[in-house]
Amino acid sequence: MPRPKDDLTRRSFLRKAPGTLAAAQALGALAAKAGAQQVPEPPGKKLGWAIVGLGSLAINQILPAFAKSEKSRVVAFVSGHPDKARKLALRYGVPEKAIYDYQGYDALKNNTEVDVVYVVLPNSMHAEYTIRALKAGKHVLCEKPMANTPADCQAMIDAAKQAGRKLMVAYRCRYEPYNQEMIRMAREQELGPVKVIVADHGFSIGDPTQWRLKKDMAGGGSMMDIGIYSLQAARYVTGEEPVEVAAMSYTTPGDERFKEVEEATDFQLRFPSGVLANCTSSYGYSGQNRYRVITTKGWFELEPATSYTGLRMRVRRGNAIEERSLSVRDHFAAEMDHLSECVMDGKEPLTPGEEGLRDMKLIMAVYEAAKTGRTIKV
């Protein structure tokens, strides 16, 4: 009897791979099978979301994710480009009267369809548009990094408290299965206690005129935008807060992209339990997107670790390297539904404003360490 193709593939990979593939793919296979047969249930209650800032993240990731949301639907847009907004409104069934420009932003208050505002603007605008949304009585999901300074983060947190509304930072990796599995393995010490985390995040940035390369809009360079993934990974894997930070930055002289912000910042973290983290971030090197958690008995890693799709997990135990496949979920649908659920059930989000503030304080410490050449105690 011919062997099924999937099995053949897996077995062949076993022979070729450095170690052995996990039998632990069972979970992923079961999920895929269930997915193929399952017809989605009709939706229950969904909260209404307004998307603020219709850039490529909104167009390519966030809007399509509503199709996979159980508790969230898109009901309004805020954009400075009426043509673009109207086109997207037709595609996503947003009524024309629910398209706002930035001048009309505060009128969101009067739109009772809107429960939550998702701020997808350049970093420097996060604080203002978050606070105005909160004052308009809306809950807010704010993209990362939360703001450009700890003071702005604090003002956002204060505004949420004053308004009695939820504020969540869009750390989507906390809401998807691969990173959650890494956290579980670390916390349960599946391969013994964690000793070291190595994380690398960056890409070669293009268009030198984009807002990410403007100091006043972005707040900083690679560390703010992409290094934050390495920082987050080290923090959520350990579940601890760093007590010391060391860092080095580098910017290629004369590179027109880096007139205002740094090209690269590499940093080290020390956690109270003794875990050390060694992280890189760069706008100058070719795409890196990985972290490895090294324990006393092996290691586990994701590469890619934080892409929107296609995450891969490898686990080394003894002399064998396994690949673990998990059922996947749209990251944006997962995080939006989390906030909708928190609003409906009156719970605190997993990544509230305080979480964004903690990262921002650490990013400031990283910059100070790089600038002064000193290990900073935090």
Next chain:
Amino acid sequence: MPRPKDDLTRRSFLRKAPGTLAAAQALGALAAKAGAQQVPEPPGKKLGWAIVGLGSLAINQILPAFAKSEKSRVVAFVSGHPDKARKLALRYGVPEKAIYDYQGYDALKNNTEVDVVYVVLPNSMHAEYTIRALKAGKHVLCEKPMANTPADCQAMIDAAKQAGRKLMVAYRCRYEPYNQEMIRMAREQELGPVKVIVADHGFSIGDPTQWRLKKDMAGGGSMMDIGIYSLQAARYVTGEEPVEVAAMSYTTPGDERFKEVEEATDFQLRFPSGVLANCTSSYGYSGQNRYRVITTKGWFELEPATSYTGLRMRVRRGNAIEERSLSVRDHFAAEMDHLSECVMDGKEPLTPGEEGLRDMKLIMAVYEAAKTGRTIKV
């Protein structure tokens, strides 16, 4: 017609692997084919080697490597264990009169069969036994790290000059094809200029009574013994000398293995061209043995990178990950033959004493950075 098994395996791996396997395995395949048909030439002139210190490295790696050497043969032993030495002498054809103990070490001078002495002793003994061998008129290959202090390294270099003999440090990775290919790819900028190097080396050390865990014999902990591989990799890949060093060390309180030396040291390097390196070393985490070179257009990595055998290379270019197979060579045979050839041809070795001294000065800077919490300029 059934497909040959190798091809099937390779193709299946292609489907499973993150990118695509290189067609570049051709070189390795050709070499393997040639190897299967080739009868080795009768040896030309071989220099005579004395092995000083018959520990596990000598027994398991160095002595078997003579069978694969073209220019080196073993002719003498120095050991404090006469029974062990006699057994090994019978296996390797070393005459009983060419077995020395440490008291009789200087009598090597009178053994005209011995051209080169290979010092495979604990670190603290490297300087003394190297200098005495040089004074006895022998050339010396000394294991890494070269010594416990820069002053000792300098004394060894001076002794070699005074004696008019060669002194080489046993940085075997410089003599094997995978690391040489990494160097070539970096220097020729095959994937553009190098931006960042990430290197991790360490293992969970056993027996708490071993010399590697004694400060006076080992000179230090993970940084001296295994972190030196990360340091070397960053230096030989770039071909540059670091100008700045930052570091953090950690030792688990109460761990009986680490009463005298540090468990882990992680360090950052800045090179004059702007390349940054982020390195870890540990005696406390599970085996790590890898480095990745990240460029503007991709990355290339070895994992394992510095094991005695079984090195693996992956190359990412665009969206594809290739695996490159190279013909392999015994690392110890390669380095011993290199020194034999240098002696015969009057050339300087690729890794002379000065190379060991450079590493030792940098290791001291790493320790100073870890101790003071300051970036050290070197």
